[in-house]
Amino acid sequence: MGRVSTLEETLFSFLNQDDLSNCEMVILNDYPLQELHFDHPQVKIYNIYEPFKTIGEKENFAIMLCKGDIIATTDDDDTYMSNHNSNIRKYFTPESSILHWKGVYYNKPDITSIEFIGNSGMVYSRKAWEEVGKHPVMNAGGDTIFANSIHKLHGYTHGNPPDNEVSAWYRWKLPHTYHQSGMGFDDEKKFPNIIKRHQEHIEGLRRKGLIPTGKIQLNPHWKQDYKKLLNDFINKKNKNA
Numbered sequence: 001m002g003r004v005s006t007l008e009e010t011l012f013s014f015l016n017q018d019d020l021s022n023c024e025m026v027i028l029n030d031y032p033l034q035e036l037h038f039d040h041p042q043v044k045i046y047n048i049y050e051p052f053k054t055i056g057e058k059e060n061f062a063i064m065l066c067k068g069d070i071i072a073t074t075d076d077d078d079t080y081m082s083n084h085n086s087n088i089r090k091y092f093t094p095e096s097s098i099l100h101w102k103g104v105y106y107n108k109p110d111i112t113s114i115e116f117i118g119n120s121g122m123v124y125s126r127k128a129w130e131e132v133g134k135h136p137v138m139n140a141g142g143d144t145i146f147a148n149s150i151h152k153l154h155g156y157t158h159g160n161p162p163d164n165e166v167s168a169w170y171r172w173k174l175p176h177t178y179h180q181s182g183m184g185f186d187d188e189k190k191f192p193n194i195i196k197r198h199q200e201h202i203e204g205l206r207r208k209g210l211i212p213t214g215k216i217q218l219n220p221h222w223k224q225d226y227k228k229l230l231n232d233f234i235n236k237k238n239k240n241a
């Protein structure tokens with residue numbers, strides 16, 4: 001919500017894919033003070049003028065807007081290398097119902113490690129999503145419950161490319177971001193749920209002039225060379241091996 005600067009990097013990583021055949025990117029914006037625009041036949045933007053009450057509800061609505069049978073999830077602070085779609089086609093087999101990645105942990109300004117990145121960027125079939133009753137209508141922890149439900153029915157596939165072919169990035173410490181990961185389950189008796197906390201965070205940034213509002217034409221680009229960052233990390237890792 002509201003994070004145009006990181007969304008533009010995510011959008012660029014989609015447009016920069018080696019293979020965009022039979023692909024679409026659906027952007028669901030529920031920040032009522034922004035109206036996002038970008039003209040591309042494979043990018044669909046839906047501006048909703050009332051925030052969803054839970055992340056699970058938003059995820060389910062977004063999937064209903066998708067045309068395809070394979071869903072590759074992404075948040076607006078994620079990014080991907082240009083071979084990510086090729087990796088999906090390589091590791092998501094016809095028997096797969098859900099795919100998890102070995103990818104890049106990036107804690108700005110440095111890559112921390114290349115390892116299993118949990119539920120970030122998971123890929124799953126529309127059929128499996130329907131079989132488990134869709135995403136739980138909740139916030140923190142919903143992704144784990146959803147993934148475990150598919151695991152119980154079908155198991156899972158682990159995309160484990162060599163380090164120089166990893167494509168999924170799990171990014172932290174970016175400007176203006178606010179992660180729900182690690183914040184535990186919602187408990188209104190202790191503090192507002194993650195949606196309300198994030199709204200307060202974005203409103204504070206807006207008041208400081210750090211969040212644009214109104215009609216916004218997205219300008220997809222990377223703010224740094226992630227390919228170089230990955231190559232430098234791998235070279236350093238190999239030298240120290």
